[in-house]
Amino acid sequence: MVYRYRPEVLEQLARHGVVPKPTTPPTTARSVVNDIYRYELRLLRDRYLVGEFSKQAYYDKVVETRNRYPVMAILTRFWTLSELEDRPATNTPSRA
Numbered sequence: 001m002v003y004r005y006r007p008e009v010l011e012q013l014a015r016h017g018v019v020p021k022p023t024t025p026p027t028t029a030r031s032v033v034n035d036i037y038r039y040e041l042r043l044l045r046d047r048y049l050v051g052e053f054s055k056q057a058y059y060d061k062v063v064e065t066r067n068r069y070p071v072m073a074i075l076t077r078f079w080t081l082s083e084l085e086d087r088p089a090t091n092t093p094s095r096a
Contacts, residue, residue, distance in 0.1 A: 001025075004081040012071035026076040037069050 002022045005013075013020065013029060016036050020029040044065065048058040071079075 003079075005029075005079055006081055009071060009074065009079045016069070026079040029079070030072070030076050033069065033071060037065070037072060040065050 003020070003024065003026060004022070005020060005026070010019075013033060016033050018029055018032050018036075020026075041062065044058065044061050047053065048055070053061070
């Protein structure tokens, strides 16, 4: 199956180094981004546990990290263009 990703979704995915092929299911692309996101959160937790920053700073950094991944808040069914959106506009004159 071929997927036509929305341009804004492709842009957000590319920010994290994820460039899906047209045959890549949105759920697979989301899983990759989710793994990157969780890895970043684990690194933050490890840094907090060794005392690199306070609990409040840790919370702030978690929120900053979450805000860098807005694509995770979009349901995958909205990552692609529907068939109707994918069709070119036609300029057919209306009949009076």
